Amino acid sequence: MVFLTLMQLPALFSTSAAEPDYEDIGREAARILADLVRINTTNPPGNESKAVDYLARLFDREGVLYVRTAEVDGRENIIARYHGSGEKRPILLYSHTDVVPADAGWGEWTVDPFSGIVRDGILYGRGAIDAKGLVAVHAATMLLLKRENIPLDRDVIFLAAAAEETGGGPGIAWLLEEHRELIDAEYALGEGGRVQQRADSVWSVWVQAGEKAAHNLTVTALGTAKHAAIPSRYNAIDRLTDALVRLRAHTFPPRPNAVTEAFRRNLESVAPELFPRSDRYDAMQRTTISVTLIEGGIKTNVIPDYAEANLNLRLVPGEDLDSVVTVLNDVVADENVKVAKQPWAVSRAGTVSFETPFYNAIESTANVLWPHAVVTPYLSPGTSDASKLRDAGIIAYGLMPFPLTAAESDRVHGVDESIRLDALQEGIRFTYELLKRWSGTDPKTAKP
Ligand SMILES: [Zn+2]
DSSP: OOOOOTTHHHHHHTOOTTSOOHHHHHHHHHHHHHHHHHSOOBTTTOOHHHHHHHHHHHHHHHTOEEEEEOSSTTOOEEEEEEOOOSSSOOEEEEEESOBOOOSTTSOOOSSOTTSOOEETTEEESTTTTTTHHHHHHHHHHHHHHHHHTOOBSSOEEEEEESOGGGTSIIIIIHHHHHOHHHHOOSEEEEEEEEEEEETTEEEEEEEEEEEOEEEEEEEEEEOOOEETTSOOTTOHHHHHHHHHHHHHHOOOOOOOOHHHHHHHHHHTTTOGGGSSOOHHHHHHHSOEEEEEEEEEOSSTTEEOSEEEEEEEEEEOTTOOHHHHHHHHHHHHOOTTEEEEEOSSOOOOOEEOOSOSHHHHHHHHHHHHHOTTOEEEEEEESSOOTHHHHHHTTOEEEEEEEEEEOHHHHHTTTSTTOEEEHHHHHHHHHHHHHHHHHHHBOOTTTOOO
C-alpha cells in the first residue's frame, strides 16, 4: 500500500502525459547546479574547461550532441544541439561557466562560496544565479527535449561560453569570429533580464532588449611636487578631487528610446516608485559615470605632482563616446586636469526590436506561468554577451527565467549569492514551455 502525504498530492496531479515531472527535473537541475558551483571557475583565470568536462559527461550520458572548442587552453566553450526539422533558423540558449571572484574584497560569506550547500530549500554559492543557475536551467531543458523527443521546427543550440565576466574575448566574441556556424541562430536567449518576485508572487518580467555600453576613462591631474609643510595650490590631488566634485554634479540629459519608453508605459502603474526618476530608470535612459579607482601621492610629507582616477562610463544607445569625453573635459574646465578615453572599448550599446514572434512567445508563456505579471522590454544598464550577438545580427533577448526577489538579485556578484530551488524549477518550466509553445510542431503539445 502506498501512502501519500498532502504535500505530494499536488505534484502528482499536475503531472500529465504532456507535461514532464518538473519536480523531478528540478531536483536533477539542483544537483547539476551544486556540482557546477563546486567547480571553481573564478575568472581570472577561469579554468572553464573543468565545467565543460562536467557538462560533456552529462550530455554523453544522455546522448545529447555537443562540441567543445577553445581559443585559449583550459578555457573551452561547450555547444550542444537538439535537432528540430530545420524549417526555421535555430534558437540559441546562451550562458557562461566563468564566475566573478568570491574572495577578498567581496565581503564575508556565511557559507563557503564553492560548497553548493543547500539550506532551507536555497542553494548557495558563487554563480548560483550568474550564470551557473542559467547553465543548469538550459542543460535541464536540453535533457527534457531529448528525453521527451519533442518535435520542433528549428534546432535548439545550447552554449555555455567562457570568459563572459571579463568581456567574452575567448568566449562568444571568438566563437562569432571563428565558429559562427556552431552558434548561428535567428534568435538568442540568455542572461540580463529578470522575473521579478515580490512577496509570494511574480509581479513583472523584464525582458532585456537592449543594453548600455561600458567604457573606462582616465582623469589625470598634474601639479608641482613640494614639501607638505606649506600648503600649495599646485597639489595634484586637490586638482583631481575638485574635478571629481564637478563631474559628480554633472548629469547627462535623458535619451529615451523605444525600449525605455515601453518600460515606463508598462510599469508606471505597478511600480510608480521607478518614475519619473529613480536610480534605476535614470541609469536606463542617461549616460552615467562612476568613479571606481583613485591613485596619487608618493610620501606622507610630499605634495604630489600627479594623481589619477578611473571613471566607469556607461553610454546609452545613440550617445557618442568622443562627444561625451569633450563634455566631461568642459565640465572639469581645468587645463591641468584631462579626461581621456582608454584605447580599448569594453562593449557596445544597442537595442533590438521587441515586436517579434519570439518576444511575443516569451510574453505569452510568461502570462501562462505568472498570470499577474506585467511583461515588459527592459534596457540593462549593465553589459552582457547579448550586445555581441546583436552586433552579429542575431536577435538576442536576456531573461534569467527564475523568479527572484530584489534581495536575491542584489546578491548577484555579491555576498551569499543563492537561488531558491523552487525558482530554479520554475526557470526550467518556463524555458521548456516557451520552446514547446513557440517551436513545437506536435499539435497535441504546441499552442499558438
Ligand atoms: Zn553573467
